[in-house]
Amino acid sequence: MSTTIRAVCPHDCPDTCGMLVTVDDAGQAVKLRGDPDHPFTRGFLCQKVTRYLERVYHPDRLKYPMIRTGPR
Numbered sequence: 001m002s003t004t005i006r007a008v009c010p011h012d013c014p015d016t017c018g019m020l021v022t023v024d025d026a027g028q029a030v031k032l033r034g035d036p037d038h039p040f041t042r043g044f045l046c047q048k049v050t051r052y053l054e055r056v057y058h059p060d061r062l063k064y065p066m067i068r069t070g071p072r
Contacts, residue, residue: 009049017041
């Protein structure tokens, strides 16, 4: 069973895209789309947010700071 919640974009843009996020039982977002009821964006998602789930859940995403091992 999945749940759809209303959210806004986490980026610091002036329009603050409204989103509808579908979340599965494990709490992972599985679908992201624009909120047609948002008064400013009216269902539109910018290029930064359209592929947001692909970036967040990509297997090669850095999750921790890298530590320098060689000289500067």
